[in-house]
Amino acid sequence: MNTKKTSLYQLHQESNAKFVEFAGYQMPIQYSEGIVEEHKFTRNHSGIFDVSHMGQLFIYGGENLIKDLEKIFPLDLKNLKLNHSKYSFLMNKDAGIHDDLIITKINEGFLIILNAACKDNDIKILKELLEEKYKMVLDENRSLIAIQGPKSSQILNDIIAGVKDLNFMSGNWFSFQDHKVYITRSGYTGEDGFEISIPNDFVDKLTRELINKGSKLIGLGARDTLRLEAGLCLYGHDLNKDKTPVEANLKWAISKERISKGDFIGSDIIIKQLNNGVSKIRVGIKPEGRIIAREKTKIFNQSDVHIGEITSGTFGPSVNGPVAMGYIENEFSKKDTKVFLEVRGKKHPANICGLPFYKKSYVKGATK
């Protein structure tokens, strides 16, 4: 299979991107300034991310679609207001996660943003579950970019007036030079920002205008350090089919209203785990020194017993130190519990900590 290119490929090349293959796409991992500078620029100013490899799935339908989707997603979709978004999961019968996603109520139905590596399988599953009753379009004629960071609202609003009035996790249709764009106030960096769904033919133009206003292209490398500092999960690493939303410490995303009734895929397991607790759970882990504990690093307790594993770990440029997340036996999941991480044959001390690692208030005033 040939690797696909997004509509911003030429702009990435002009911007000296280093490319990697990701989920079948040629994607920029970084540009000339490098991951650390790109990360900091996003936190302090504004960064643009090409996330066009992600799936934009439109499902069209009315009341019946809402009922059918509620059998799939643990969300109170009948009360989801027009243009409002929710974070959710596509689960199997055991509540294992096929994908994590954002679902938005639009006029004609729903827009679901899916992970690039999962989208084809997700659609297969959804088609089966919905028995082809509804029109579903994975729209490959639209690109998706995110603009993130404290200056993003002003920059985007200068080009597309009105976006600054959007509330977090809500969206609307706007126009960019007479072309329909759907913009939500959301993102995956821990910063204020927007995601913009725009026809492929115009994404290059919009992105160049955003750059002219002071934003910069940011690669997937910094996207990863930003999301990890923000305590957000990456599918295929922190989430997979063997982990449930309760184990992933994401129970806040499950509608309380829906739990009381149960009737969605995986609800038996979810309810059981909410009532009885889980044996392993996702936590934040902060190594004491500078040692970086990567994915698959083993976690030990103070008696040298293997109690868990790291699922994401890197150096956090804004935290200015190593950060990690992983799954650990529940009894060791309390904040400030001391654990040991085995890196290159040696055990290094670390502490269980709350997420996120990076909060806006923490850095405000602390940096230049």
Next chain:
Amino acid sequence: MSEVKYSKEHEWIKLEGDVATIGITKHATEMLGDIVFAELPEKGSNVEKDGTAGVVESTKAASDVYTPVSGEVVDTNQAIVDDPSKINQDPEDSAWFFKLKIKDQSEMDTLMNKDDYDKFAKETSA
């Protein structure tokens, strides 16, 4: 001034008397990206030619640092452990990694000179 030699693993080595200073090349730092962690061999330990003698990590991945010659570690550069970004800034001078009292001067002959290394680096990164 003594000649600087280069290894296929992208280390540079400068010999003065029987003490060699070793670091990683600018080309290596460009391939690695921002270096955020460095681990050095222990002072007093012995390292063998082509064996592991440290680690550097970028935000993305960890890479071993090899020693191009054998010897006893007589000094290490704590400054790059405390601030690994120095390695990106000045890899072939102030951000050296460790110094060895070398055992066998003839091991130097197996290494590349600057022209050969530059050619090698260009070919392997293409």
